[in-house]
Amino acid sequence: MAKDMTxxxxxxxxxxxxxxxxxxxxxxxxYNQKLLAFEKMEHKSQEVLDINPRGQLPAFKCGNHxxxxxxxxxxxxxxxxxxxxNKLIPDSPDAQALMYQRMFEAFTLxxxxxxxxxxxxxxxxxxxxxxxVQRNKExxxxxxxxWEGYLNKTDCCLAGKEFTLADVLVFPGVxxxxxxxxxxxxxxxxxxxxxxxxDRPSIKATWPPTWQxxxxxxxxxxx
Amino acid sequence: MAKDMTxxxxxxxxxxxxxxxxxxxxxxxxYNQKLLAFEKMEHKSQEVLDINPRGQLPAFKCGNHxxxxxxxxxxxxxxxxxxxxNKLIPDSPDAQALMYQRMFEAFTLxxxxxxxxxxxxxxxxxxxxxxxVQRNKExxxxxxxxWEGYLNKTDCCLAGKEFTLADVLVFPGVxxxxxxxxxxxxxxxxxxxxxxxxDRPSIKATWPPTWQxxxxxxxxxxx
Numbered sequence: 198m199a200k201d202m203t204x205x206x207x208x209x210x211x212x213x214x215x216x217x218x219x220x221x222x223x224x225x226x227x228y229n230q231k232l233l234a235f236e237k238m239e240h241k242s243q244e245v246l247d248i249n250p251r252g253q254l255p256a257f258k259c260g261n262h263x264x265x266x267x268x269x270x271x272x273x274x275x276x277x278x279x280x281x282x283n284k285l286i287p288d289s290p291d292a293q294a295l296m297y298q299r300m301f302e303a304f305t306l307x308x309x310x311x312x313x314x315x316x317x318x319x320x321x322x323x324x325x326x327x328x329x330v331q332r333n334k335e336x337x338x339x340x341x342x343x344w345e346g347y348l349n350k351t352d353c354c355l356a357g358k359e360f361t362l363a364d365v366l367v368f369p370g371v372x373x374x375x376x377x378x379x380x381x382x383x384x385x386x387x388x389x390x391x392x393x394x395x396d397r398p399s400i401k402a403t404w405p406p407t408w409q410x411x412x413x414x415x416x417x418x419x420x
Numbered sequence: 421m422a423k424d425m426t427x428x429x430x431x432x433x434x435x436x437x438x439x440x441x442x443x444x445x446x447x448x449x450x451y452n453q454k455l456l457a458f459e460k461m462e463h464k465s466q467e468v469l470d471i472n473p474r475g476q477l478p479a480f481k482c483g484n485h486x487x488x489x490x491x492x493x494x495x496x497x498x499x500x501x502x503x504x505x506n507k508l509i510p511d512s513p514d515a516q517a518l519m520y521q522r523m524f525e526a527f528t529l530x531x532x533x534x535x536x537x538x539x540x541x542x543x544x545x546x547x548x549x550x551x552x553v554q555r556n557k558e559x560x561x562x563x564x565x566x567w568e569g570y571l572n573k574t575d576c577c578l579a580g581k582e583f584t585l586a587d588v589l590v591f592p593g594v595x596x597x598x599x600x601x602x603x604x605x606x607x608x609x610x611x612x613x614x615x616x617x618x619d620r621p622s623i624k625a626t627w628p629p630t631w632q633x634x635x636x637x638x639x640x641x642x643x
Contacts, residue, residue: 250566251528262513262514262517262521263517263521264520266521266525267524268520268524269517269520269523269524269525272520273513273516273517276509277513290483290496291484291485293499293500294482294485294486294487294492297487297489297492297493297495297496298485298486298488298489298492300492301489301490301491304527305474308531321551323549324549324552326546328546328547329543329547343474
C-alpha cells in the first residue's frame with residue numbers, strides 16, 4: 198500500500214514532519230519520497246507544482262488522492278488504516294474532546310510562532326516596525342503560557358496518557374520552538390513534553406536530517 | 421443530549437456559525453445558547469472567559485467537554501453522534517480525501533480573507549502601508565482563483581455531490597466573502613456554491629441575525 202504513496206518533503210518543516218511521523222505510526226514505511234531543498238527553491242519546481250498547485254511542501258499523493266494539507270493527510274491515513282499500526286483517535290470522549298481541541302488550537306500557536314520567526318522573511322524591509330516585532334513576541338509569549346498550563350495538567354501527551362493524533366500534529370511545532378532557541382527553563386512543561394516524545398520511534402526515525410548537521414538557532418531565546 | 425450543551429456566540433462569526441450549522445445537521449436543537457455582542461466587548465466577559473480562556477467566541481461546552489475551536493467541536497459532534505441526523509464524513513475514499521483536503525486548505529483562505537478585511541483593525545495606524553494592503557489583496561485574489569477552480573470541478577458541494585463536514589466548515593467563510601462585497605460576476609463558481617447552499621435548512625435556520633438587519637459591506641468589491 199505504501200508503494201502507492203509519494204511524499205515530497207523539506208527537512209525541518211513541521212507540516213512535512215507530521216506526515217512522516219503519521220506514516221511511521223501506521224506502519225506505512227516504504228513509501229516513495231524525495232527530500233527537496235527550500236533554499237534551492239525546489240518547492241517551486243514543476244515536480245511539486247504537479248501535486249501541490251501552491252508550490253509548497255509537503256506535496257503528498259496517496260494513490261490518486263492528493264493530500265497536501267498535513268492535517269488532511271493524517272486524518273485520511275488514520276481513517277483508511279484504522280486497524281493498522283497505532284490507533285490514534287481514542288475511544289474515550291474525554292480524551293477525544295481534548296485531542297480535537299488541542300490539535301486545532303495549535304493553528305494559533307503555529308501562526309504566532311511564524312509571526313516571530315519569519316518576520317523578516319514575510320515583511321519587506323521598508324514595512325518593518327520594532328513595535329510590531331515587540332507585539333508579535335508578546336503574543337507568542339502569551340500563547341506559550343497557555344500551552345504550559347495545558348501541559349502541566351496532562352500526563353505525558355496532549356490528550357492524556359495516550360499518544361494521539363494531536364501529538365502527531367503538534368509535536369513537530371514544539372520541536373521547532375526548541376530548535377529556534379526556546380528556553381527550557383522558562384517553559385518547563387513544554388520542555389518536558391518535548392523530551393518525553395523526542396525518542397519515540399516514529400519521531401526519532403523521521404528527525405529532520407538538517408537538524409543533525411547544523412547548529413540550532415537562537416531566534417526565540419528571549420521569549 | 422442537546423440540553424447538556426452551551427454555546428456562547430456572536431452573529432456573523434464564521435467559527436460560531438460552523439457549530440450552529442453542525443448542531444442543526446446532527447439534530448441537536450434545543451441546546452443552551454446566548455448571543456453576545458462583539459461591539460460591546462462581551463467576548464471578553466467573565467462568562468466567556470470561564471469557558472474560553474482566549475476570550476473569543478465561540479465558547480462551547482458539550483457536557484463537561486470544552487470545544488471552543490470550531491473544527492474541534494464539529495469533529496467531536498460528528499464522532500459522538502455518527503448515526504444521528506446527517507452523516508457528514510463520506511465512506512468513499514475519493515470524497516473523504518477531497519473533503520479533508522478542502523477543509524484544511526480553508527485555513528489559508530480564512531487567513532488571507534482576514535488579512536484584507538481586518539487590516540485596519542489588526543495593524544496600528546502608524547504601521548500601515550499601502551504596499552502591504554496591495555500585497556494582501558493580491559494574495560486573496562490568487563487564493564480565490566484556486567477555489568474558483570476547485571468549485572468549477574465539483575457538483576454542488578466541496579467534496580462532490582454530498583454535503584459533508586467540509587461544507588459545514590467552509591460555507592460560513594464563503595458567505596462572509598459575499599457579505600463583505602465579493603463580486604459574484606468575477607467569482608461565478610464561488611457565487612454558485614453560495615447560492616446553492618444558502619437555503620439549506622441547517623444554514624437558513626442559523627443565518628446571522630445581524631446580517632438580516634444591516635446592509636452588506638463593500639470591503640472586497642475590488643477583489
